[in-house]
Amino acid sequence: MHDTIPVAEIMVEDVVTVPPDATATEAATLLRDESVSSVVVVQDDEPIGIVTEGDFVTQLCERVDFGHLEMREIMSRPLTTIEPTASIVDAVALLRSADIEHLPVVSSTKENTAVAETDGGTVTAETEGSNATGELRGIVTTIELSYYVPQLVHRATESRDQPPRRQVRTDTQYERDDWEFEYRGEDESTVSVGDVARFSKPISEDDVEAFAAVTGDTNRVHLDAAYAAETRFGERIVHGVLANGIISAALARLPGLTIYLSQESSFRAPLPIGTRATAVCEIVEDLGRAKYRIETVVLDGDGTTVLEGDAVVLIDELPPVADHERGAATTGSSD
Incomplete structure (x- = not known):
């Protein structure tokens, strides 16, 4: 059953990363060359933020001379992450609740990381002001999850009154x-x-x-x-x-x-x-x-x-x- 499949079994281990001082142009080039949809911002070997294709589009529309900006200025944070032992059902629930499509997989060891226990494992989210969440192990997205639980990646429909x-x-x-x-x-x-x-x-x-x-x-x-x-x-x-x-x-x-x-x-x-x-x-x-x-x-x-x-x-x-x-x-x- 899906609640017994850990995130570690389906995650992508080869994560594309950049340092906080990398420019938007450098990160966008990585996205293109590596054929990925996000880059994780890493400092001292620990993830602190993420920039996705959608972020690039939004920032490009809102900023002038966007290419020279550093990742620390445009990355999304606090970083929402999940532990390798959590189930893929937990991952879907977290992606939905946070309204995101990319979920770094992290072995959390830091005291300043918020932790929430679930049936399948531990879900973590970096707290405000924290620069570290633990060791980056991989990343899981709606693409990987769709191979196992295709219907769970659909956004919940708006509630409706039942017709007669x-x-x-x-x-x-x-x-x-x-x-x-x-x-x-x-x-x-x-x-x-x-x-x-x-x-x-x-x-x-x-x-x-x-x-x-x-x-x-x-x-x-x-x-x-x-x-x-x-x-x-x-x-x-x-x-x-x-x-x-x-x-x-x-x-x-x-x-x-x-x-x-x-x-x-x-x-x-x-x-x-x-x-x-x-x-x-x-x-x-x-x-x-x-x-x-x-x-x-x-x-x-x-x-x-x-x-x-x-x-x-x-x-x-x-x-x-x-x-x-x-x-x-x-x-x-x-x-």
Whole structure:
């Protein structure tokens, strides 16, 4: 799971650094020649600040003769850092809270460094007036993190009031009594940003065994209780892709004909067999031409997040026969 992966495993160790008296021109040349997006300002072998591509653009717009300025005049500080033992989930949380995209990895040893304990490790931030934070070990950015937790690097969307609950026609072949679907949207015939779909169903041993037979994924951690008991999970678990399929089930019930274009998923926790899985899908962006970006989450029966991700879908109009059936159901008539 991602909360067990330390930052040290994914960080870039070859950090591009400059001294405080380096000029903006010298630092910008390093950015270009080394193909990096930031330089860390180092004094006495310890990081004291950072300058990113965005900083260069901002400073260039605001200052005259910018190229001769020294790094100490334009660097961002206090420096926000993270320790190598912290998890990548901690790193994402820190990047979000500080609204930054570059996070130096530092083994903190200084008394004037603020320290905050988290579940995955220690997050540190240089205090005002401090010139040292510890030994620079590497750097992690949203780019590295996106390989592991792509959806977590998206900025949180603004909170919205929930639209009214609607009962909408579902374009599915059949439903079952132990399946639950809820859709909240302004219009029962179209989708729009802010709409939320929830689909829930129990995942049984039969489901897991059938999935293994159909796909050929007969990993014993899903099928053999004695074998699974000796793994880190301690029990049989649901296939990750099967859990992901609950998202597909929710999206299939959006108004219109939903066509999957892409899905990015990050697995956060195992899903035990026999639990009820719930997919929550919120439309967060209208991409134009009937395409939408959707934030997706799957929860287990206790409300624990099993996986998170982003999907992009195309919403086509219903085929004529389905559209006719919907009209007939709405008016209560039949052919």
